Amino acid sequence: MAIAGAITGAEAGLTPITAIALVGVLGVGAQFIAWRMQLPAIVLMLLAGVLAGPVTGLLDPARDIGPLVAPIVSLAVAIILFEGGLTLNLHKLRDAAKGVRRLVFIGAPLGWLSSALALRYGAGLGWETAAVFGGIMIVTGPTVIAPLLRQAKLSRRPAALLQWEAIINDPIGALAAVLAFEVVMVRQTAASAGHAAQELILGIAFATVLGAAAGYGLAAAFKRGLVPEYMKVPVLFVTLIAAFALSDTMLHESGLLAVTLMGVVIANAELPSYAEIRRFKEHATVLLVSGVFILLAASLDFDMLGQLTWRAALFVGLVIGLARPLTVLISLIGTGLPWREKLLIALTGPRGVVLVAVAGLFGERLAAMGIEDGALVAPLAFALVAVTVVLHGFTLKPLAQALGLAGADTPGVLLVGGSKWSTALAEALHKAGVQVLLADPNRGRLRAARQLGLPTFFGDILSEAAEHNIELAQYARLVALTDNDAYNTLVTTDLAPEYGRDNVFQLARAKESQARHALPATLGGRVFAQGRHYDELQALARAGWDFRTTTLSEEYGLDTWRDDRPDAVLIVAIYPNGELRFPREDSSLKGGDGVQLLYFAPAKPKPQGQA
Template sequence: MATEALGGLSPIEAFACVGVAGVGAQWLAWRFRLPAIVLMLAAGLILGPVTGIFIPSRDIGALVPPMISLAVAVILFEGGLTLSFKRLADARPAVRRLVYVGAPMGWALSSLVLHYGAGLGWESSLVFGGIMIVTGPTVIGPLLRQAKLTSRPAQTLQWEGIVNDPIGAMVAVLAMVGVTVWHSDLAIGRALAEFGLGLGFAAALGVAGGVLLVRVFRRNWVPEYMKVPLLFVSVLAVFAVSDSILHESGLLAVTIMGLVIANADLPSYYEMHRFKEHATILLVSGVFILLAAGIEFDTLARLDWARTTLFVVLVVCVARPLTVLISLIGTNLSWNEKILIALTGPRGVVLVAVAGIFAERLVENGIADGEQIAPLAFVLVLATVLLHGFTLKPLASKLGLTSGEKPALLIVGGSQFSTGLAAALQRAEVNVLITDSNRDHLRGARADGLPTFYGDILGEAAENNVEFLAFGAILAASDNDAYNTLVASDLGPEFGRDSIWQVARHKEDRARHALPSQLGGQPIAGNRTLAQYLDMLAEGWAFRTTRLTEEYTLEDWHEARPGAVPLVIVDPDGEGLRMVAPDDEFEFVPGMRIVSLLPPDLVERISNEAEAKKTEDQKEKARDQAEAVRKNNGEADYQT
């Protein structure tokens, strides 16, 4: 076989292989708009059981279990950092119900499905059932963007994934610790006592570690550049100490430590959060490649595929719908929204990572069917990701819960420039939304019937009321340069730097006013300030939308519109748009539409030509109608 022929990789080659495969799969997923987890699964299977290039047990050996354990600890700590009690209290009632009612009900129903459907014992069912509460926050985001759901179901699904991520892991940890103590040689009373002491120690250690770090950060006992490294090593230390007292309790300790830090309102929280996101991407990629490469086809072959299929069907068609529909009784969601949420529950990387490590622990405790958890997790993840990846958009469209197929631009800042651009974009069949925290700035847009949002786009009100998932690009064009830069910098990581644009700042061309390249958005054509654009409009410049065809090409457009400033290009298929950058030489595609600013003389000439054509059309129409009347009345033909 390929395994024997290659002879294995050195540890350094193995680590490089895991990194390249994991990050490469995530990049390909982003590039081709595919679920990253599917490509990582394919990459791991190809490297491992298919070709034998990388076999974790052979090439890394004893390092595999501790590496996965530490990676899962950081992943769960990241989950704890996302769980702010304040934001949960402010979340929609539907999200709270899915947490308070849905999580325990999901655990119970999933355990029943695993026991009676997949045929697992109660110990394995309770542990794996807890993990199955997690609905894949790393998977649901890309699916929601692709489907372009309306606000309420999209935010409910997204928040459910974020909040239930650490809760599902904690439930699984508790179940695993219980199983470990139960299968020890201790008497029941002493086993329960050690179980309680172990959990109490883990919880206390997590709280103490979080409180200590918060105090250290608040009192500036460490410099800013050392906060993230200190956080990282603290996670590893808390995990190791707690795990040495009671197996698997370290995962509970680091999750609780993340909760404490998330709710401390630290000034450095966002910097830590972004670093944590980057670390999590690397760790998730690595864990998934390790687990997929370690899968053996013999293990998959030993699965009872009739029971496995029944298990997946029961999860998708019974356990998930029942959990959601019962949890959402009495909420303000419509039946269509409840049905969509009930039929959408993709599982992700966290499920596979945690299932893989707990499977080994169950086998170590003498529970033979624990070895089925990892392959069952792979099957469930693959089935749900593929199922929802192909059905979510058609289902949402059928239920009338999509934001439409049109491209969309969110414009921050209400002004005559924003209003004119938005109106021109609407003529190009682009959805727009103008936002501003000053109500007076939105009067013109409202008078023209344009969609608006009154409030701070970075505030919680916008998070609850603006359908961010519906917008593919953002233009920061308020009257405050600093706020434009803040908006572009804050939303850039979420939307992508290539989708964030900004009008030029006052004096930005001077060295003392220049900003680092990582701040702000991309400049638009002309690289003018908002004041300069408004001056142009005051001088008589006007927005126009032009559609190019095979007969009317880009060269014809340039020739007919000398001095025009192209601002936005709308794709011919109507699926996307992009702002035109300074000195951007865009290519001609038949059907594309150009939104541009035209100089006053050109506006007047085109208007005169349009009026003349309109008059000529009216004359021709009148002649045709007169001729038709005369024929109908039998009058003699004559020239008017």
């Protein structure tokens, strides 16, 4: 009876509230499982949506949520593009600027042409449909690129190129489709070509002016204190939605251009509260990307895919193996980029939500005008998205590692502070096979590290120079080791969102136990060196203590090591899979065969055990 009731309930459909809740649970749940299992999040989200939608029939967005699905997806894409625009800071572009210009001004037209040719001769579509759909295919999917870059941890420059290309070309692709559709409409109807061109030019101009004006207006209001701090994010959201709706009313799909420009303007306005705004938007984007992908996959119609023939596979193969690589390699000629970076970008072209949403819309319009193959646009778009999401989801990280453009398997450690003790720690980590970088704004403090051949960075770790010159993807942990407790707290607090709060550490504050000096848990990093502070460690070093490494085995376990060295300060446990664990004083570590223990101990160790 219970099973029959559940089936009947599924057939009847979910309430809108239940359906939206299910979308959230599936999307965020898929991302969490992907993080735990080290799998591509995009692939799991796509799989979760397909299982919940066409496979089991539990979720049908059109049935359960109704006509609100399309507006929800449109607004979500607008917010995602705006957040993407917020990441496009011109100061961060630097050495990738020339490549980005080429990918936009040369790559977009080339991509349009090559995609249209693949559609015409691969999928067998007519020229009119191929021209419209080819314009949409300029986009490489910011909704897909962001999770892929987060998983693959690419080097700074190729990551910047892929991110900028995806975000800037997204509205360009939508507008290219609008342009091609206007031309087709003029050919198919009695509409005036002059009127269509005028409408298109005015729409693009209006979107450009509106997006720039909204961005500059908000930036000026925030700088002058005209908006209270607690109202900044709500005002930002309302302005974003209003700009998108107003621009889209003037010319369909031009709202994407308006919100992207708005985000870029705010990103380059040097707002004091920019970091807080961006972090909030990043969290919203994770939720929106999850939700949109679940809605996309759950809306899949197997009957629609049944319209496809072997030519669909040929089309997808031509796009991935020929159109994308040729477009990128030709666009990047003369940029001076290393061939490895060119190859990685050429072989990375995932498509996402914007492609399916816009393609479905124009496919319906083409079919309504009597162009029969317009009905094939939506299934072809979904096939391309599904294949590229799965392909790049599983291959981007291995490809980047093979080309030397991704972080090492063993997570690196960034040490801030060039004291004698931290230099010795950096040397010990380096000898243990851990990638390490020692940073300090005082060149003299880095002299000993440079003489030892250790990688160093001269400058403030919070400066723009550090952001431009340090490959953060190479380092998964940050440890603040300076003699200034306040600076250690500032560094770990500021960089916690970048590394994750569980991955930033600092030496204990000397006066932390005193009530007037105690800080809230939201400030600072996790305890390092089992709660020892700077002066205490320096005193131990002067007393002859040094760093040592012990490798555990089945015969010589963690408990035995602790019994042999009761005074030792355990710094880090290095596991055979490359994982690093920095224990607290009361932390319970797991030992095991092959685990390396790096610790700080007296000069004369006990005779038992291994050292």
